[in-house]
Amino acid sequence: KAGVTQTPRYLIKTRGQQVTLSCSPISGHRSVSWYQQTPGQGLQFLFEYFSETQRNKGNFPGRFSGRQFSNSRSEMNVSTLELGDSALYLCASSLGQGLGNTGELFFGEGSRLTVL
Amino acid sequence: DQQVKQNSPSLSVQEGRISILNCDYTNSMFDYFLWYKKYPAEGPTFLISISSIKDKNEDGRFTVFLNKSAKHLSLHIVPSQPGDSAVYFCAASDSGGYQKVTFGTGTKLQVIP
Numbered sequence: 001k002a003g004v005t006q007t008p009r010y011l012i013k014t015r016g017q018q019v020t021l022s023c024s025p026i027s028g029h030r031s032v033s034w035y036q037q038t039p040g041q042g043l044q045f046l047f048e049y050f051s052e053t054q055r056n057k058g059n060f061p062g063r064f065s066g067r068q069f070s071n072s073r074s075e076m077n078v079s080t081l082e083l084g085d086s087a088l089y090l091c092a093s094s095l096g097q098g099l100g101n102t103g104e105l106f107f108g109e110g111s112r113l114t115v116l
Numbered sequence: 117d118q119q120v121k122q123n124s125p126s127l128s129v130q131e132g133r134i135s136i137l138n139c140d141y142t143n144s145m146f147d148y149f150l151w152y153k154k155y156p157a158e159g160p161t162f163l164i165s166i167s168s169i170k171d172k173n174e175d176g177r178f179t180v181f182l183n184k185s186a187k188h189l190s191l192h193i194v195p196s197q198p199g200d201s202a203v204y205f206c207a208a209s210d211s212g213g214y215q216k217v218t219f220g221t222g223t224k225l226q227v228i229p
Binding site: 004043058 | 159161207219
C-alpha cells in the first residue's frame, strides 16, 4: 500500500511569509504526527492529530499550527517565518489506537523548508 | 529539556563487528521504546521496539536492551554491515507508543568495509 506522502518536498520562503505543508497518511491510519528535524536537535515533536482532533502538542510557538481533515490528511502551517524555522518537517502516521497498534510511526520523506 | 539523550553523535565500526548504540532517558513515565533508522533524503523507518515490561528484544541482527533502573537502553547490531550506515534515533513514549513519541538527537553510524 502507498506510504506517507508529503508535499511539497522542497520549498524556499523569505522571512515573514507563511507556509503550508501537506501530509497524506497511509490508508487506514487515523493518527498523524508532525516533527521538525534540525541539525543537532534530532526530531522535535510539533503535534499529533487523531480523528481531526489535536491530542498532543509540543513546545513550539503559536506560529506553528495544524489541522486534520475527515479523510485523515493533515496540514501544518507556519506563519511569520523566521530564519530558525529552516528545517526538515516530517509527517508520520500510525493507527493511533486499537488492536494492532504497536506505536510504530510511518514517516514520509519530509518537506525541506529553507527560510531566507 | 532533552528527555531522550543520545550522547554519541557518531560511531564508526568495522564490518562484521558489533555496533552498540546507547540511549538514556529521564522521564520515568516512558513505557515504550523504539529505534528508528534514517538514511539521507528519506524519512526515518522503524527498526525495533521494546516495552518497559521486558528487558530484551531481538529481531535478527538487531537486539535492544532496556535497563529501567538506569533509565538506559542500547541497540546492538551483530554483525554490522555497510548497509547499516545511517543515523539511528532512539525514541520513547508514555502512552503505549501512539500519542507522543519523543526522539533523541540521533547517532550517525558508519560501518567501514
